Amino acid sequence: MSHGKRSCSSSCGSLQNIKYPFHLRGDPAECGGSDFELNCEGNNTILEIHRSKYYVKDISYHDYKITLVDVNLAHGNCNLPSGSIYPGDYMETFWLEWLDIQGQATFINCSAKTNIPSYEIVPCLSKKNSTIYVIFDNFYIGNLATNCQFLYTIPLIKNHELRVFDQLKLGFQLSWNPPPINSATYAIHYCGQRMGYLDFFEMDVINGENVMTTYDMISLFSFQFDFLSCLHEEQYHQSTLTFYAATIIIIVLDITFLILVLLMIGRLLFTPLCVLSFLAYNLFKLIKPIDSVERFLQNQKALSPSRYSYNEIITITSNFKEKLGQGGFGSVYRGRHPGGYLVAVKMLSKSMGNGEDFINEVSTIGRIHHVNVVQLVGFCVEGSYRALVYEYMENGSLxxxxxxxxxxxxxxxxxxxxxxxxxxxxxxxxxxxxxxxxxxxxxxxxxxxxxxxxxxxxxxxxxxxxxxxxxxxxxxxxxxxxxxxxxxxxxxxxxxxxxxxxxxxxxxxxxxxxxxxxxxxxxxxxxxxxxxxxxxxxxxxxxxxxxxxxxxxxxxxxxxxxxxxxxxxxxxxxxxxxxxxxxxxxxxxxxxxxxxxxxxxxxxxxxxxxxxxxxxxxxxxxxxxxxxxx
Missing domain, CATH: 1.10.510.10 (Transferase(Phosphotransferase) domain 1)
Structure with a gap:
């Protein structure tokens, strides 16, 4: 380990030219604050974050990037991380922030095995009554399965060709923030990096075309909300105008997007439905024309007589078994109502015009309740059949x-x-x-x-x-x-x-x-x-x-x-x-x-x-x- 002079440049093992804002323990106070203090142990440069130790593999002062690897995972051994790191968890303490992190690995412990596809078992850590799983996800893992509990979360750069511990051995990158810059461009760039741009949602490729799923849409709106929240945080109060401008732009884009979606739905869904409805309506009119009697019955607000089907009339009259009389209007049959009492069923002749007599009968006698007016029990209108059901008068006409x-x-x-x-x-x-x-x-x-x-x-x-x-x-x-x-x-x-x-x-x-x-x-x-x-x-x-x-x-x-x-x-x-x-x-x-x-x-x-x-x-x-x- 060697120290530079007033330049505050140091080195530790293979990591050379350690300079402001980082410094090794024991360097002069003007070389940097305690938040950026590194420790050199056995030719390995170590950064402590929340009492967890990480090997420093590289520092890029030009891009404000630092590459770290958990000390328990640095050699690719089957170990759990020494601690957890979450997106945005260290900005206020260490001025460190996410940068180009493509995913994370979350370790959980389950007392019983689960068949959830996203849960990958870690055999080397699992025991008889304890199964360790790792979940690869972009910042969000959802609710854990039953009988499972959270252990650690560590960022990583995904590489599906490598096994999990080889991926973790590569480490991950963080960025540290330079002194606040009162720049709208910087604020947008910073919040974009913090939210991971739009990499956190995936576009499914179907037949060579990008298709946005429901999950993708939810993720997009979640990103917008988080991005605006970032702009509104206390350290960016100087960029209030930027926040309002970004809000207006996002709202306009969302409205435009929704209009386009509705137009597509209307073209693909509503237009065929309207055409089918129109054809069905006209077909219905052709198959079943509504005559004057049906229009009358449809316009009635409330009819006290009941409406019967022709099959019910056949049942009531026992298939027109007993005829009481016949005239120019049709025939009258004796019947028994389902309620048990006798009724007289008048079957109107099919040659009785347009149904005016039938309408008069129902519209007048249907609303009358008097001891000296015969009671209309019900009626039947089905196709060309017209029937009136009266209370039965045992002694006939006068x-x-x-x-x-x-x-x-x-x-x-x-x-x-x-x-x-x-x-x-x-x-x-x-x-x-x-x-x-x-x-x-x-x-x-x-x-x-x-x-x-x-x-x-x-x-x-x-x-x-x-x-x-x-x-x-x-x-x-x-x-x-x-x-x-x-x-x-x-x-x-x-x-x-x-x-x-x-x-x-x-x-x-x-x-x-x-x-x-x-x-x-x-x-x-x-x-x-x-x-x-x-x-x-x-x-x-x-x-x-x-x-x-x-x-x-x-x-x-x-x-x-x-x-x-x-x-x-x-x-x-x-x-x-x-x-x-x-x-x-x-x-x-x-x-x-x-x-x-x-x-x-x-x-x-x-x-x-x-x-x-x-x-x-x-x-x-x-x-x-x-x-x-x-």
Whole structure:
């Protein structure tokens, strides 16, 4: 060992020209501080870092580099390092920092063997109950495996052609910092070296092209964060402008990168998805066109009736085993609901137009809950199949009890008929006044009055119904609707008045006359032609009795007379002369002697004012009127 004179140059073994800021122990104080003190032992120059000893193999004052090797690893022997060194761990103490370190070797001790690929076993250090592994990584090793604990970390320059201890024998390089330089270039260079530039993440090469993996992207953002943190450290406060400038540049580059990635994803992913969605949508429209009924059902906010599939309808009706009736609308079958109760299933004919009757039925009766209105349990719309599921009415419709060809059999006495009339009137009053929207039925007739097991009546068949705001007194419809014999005059010709809820009152009046007389209005087989139009005939009879006050010789009793008087009040020619359904209920509950005879609505069947003749005269000009055979 020799010392220079005032130049503070020394040497130790093969290491010559040791000079500022390094010096050997025992050199004058002006040769350097204690942080850079070296020790010469047996012709080997030693630097102590955190009480661990490292042989100094070379010092490059031009590049501020020093090459070190752990004393336990200097000869390539199977030993653990004497201590650990981490990136950036010695800047404040020794003014030493990383420089071009390509990796590190981390030794761990595991009580049980592990199959993690990155863990390389070190056989010469492992024992029966202790397995030593080494992990090669660029500064980050992640969470250790279970039953493993950390031992040491030492930097190294990777060379996969050499075994681990031969790599560690080559040593590693550190840099020491010269006095702080107030230079943006130096700060960027220093932090770039400290972070290892971008060498810490790898680019996978696939088919000759560089492909950035998710791990690479995470590593890139981690590098940016660490790089900016380095610029912001206390010793670089003089370079604050550099920090903000670097931050802005990195943010702009990241935004540009993300935009490019999104554009690539949009081109490769979103464009095909949009095209496929467009084609699928058009294919769906071709395969399954949505008709007016489906649009109606889709627009309904909440439907209380349930929707059934056609297979469920088949199950409910036991494959349409028991038919209850048939008409122009289709067929009605008896069925049993999954809940156990009986139902009536009306299968609508496929020739029923565009489904307007079906929509009317569901939209009106579906929102009604009244004891005298039949309950719609559910419906079916599947392909060309349309079905309505009602509560089952055991005794069928009223017409088969009030009409009989022999005119000798009456299944219901007059007291029961009057009771039925009151309940039907209350049901109609509810339709007109009890709902948010006024419901006009437009087809009141005996066939549409159903009777349950107790012969309690319920109004059914809302295929011709129309919803109408209560605030509007006039109803606008494009064509007359109803059944011949029950249609109000204003529905045939507007010269009689405006269409309103009074049109249902007229139909109800004809229903009362049917119930009282037990025969149809237009019985063309009647012997006396003056009796063809029953309302005119009964009016003349009642008028004579009223004038003579002789009720004993009259053919009908008081209850039948009440039905006739109320019925005649309801079929007045002008709608304004007819009572409301509320007044009708009051009249049916009043004493018959308190009722006054109304004006005669029509004179005779041959009179031009007769509804029968009116219909005949208008049938050619108004072909849109709805007629249903009874």
């Amino acid at each position: 017409d088969k009890y009030i009409f009989n060809s022999s005119k000798a059999i009456r299944f219901l006495n007059m007291e029961k008929l009057l009771e039925i009339a009151k309940y039907v009137a209350k049901g109609l009053h509810y339709l007109h006044q009890g709902c948010n929207m006024r419901i006009l039925h437009f087809d009141i007739k005996p066939h549409n009055i159903l009777l349950d097991h107790n012969f309690s009546p319920k109004i059914s068949d809302f295929g011709l119904a129309k919803l109408h705001p209560k605030s509007h007194s006039i109803v606008s419809i494009s064509a007359a609707r109803g059944t011949i014999g029950y249609i109000a005059p204003e529905l045939i010709s507007r010269s009689f008045g405006t269409i309103s809820h009074k049109s249902d009152v007229y139909s109800f009046g004809m229903l009362l006359l049917d119930m009282a007389g037990g025969r149809r209005h237009s019985d063309l087989k009647a012997d006396n032609s003056s009796q063809v139009y029953y309302p005119s005939w009964i009016y003349d009879k009642l008028q004579k009795v009223e004038l003579s006050k002789n009720f004993n010789n009259f053919e009908i009793n008081d209850l039948e007379r009440k039905l006739c008087i109320v019925g005649l009040c309801c079929i007045q020619t002008r709608p304004v002369d007819r009572p409301s359904m509320f007044n009708v209920v009051e009249m049916l509950e009043a004493d018959v002697d308190s009722l006054q005879m109304p004006p005669k609505p029509f004179f005779s069947s041959s009179d031009p004012m007769s509804p029968t003749n009116i219909f005949k005269e208008n049938s050619e000009s108004e072909q849109s009127i709805i007629v249903e055979n009874m």
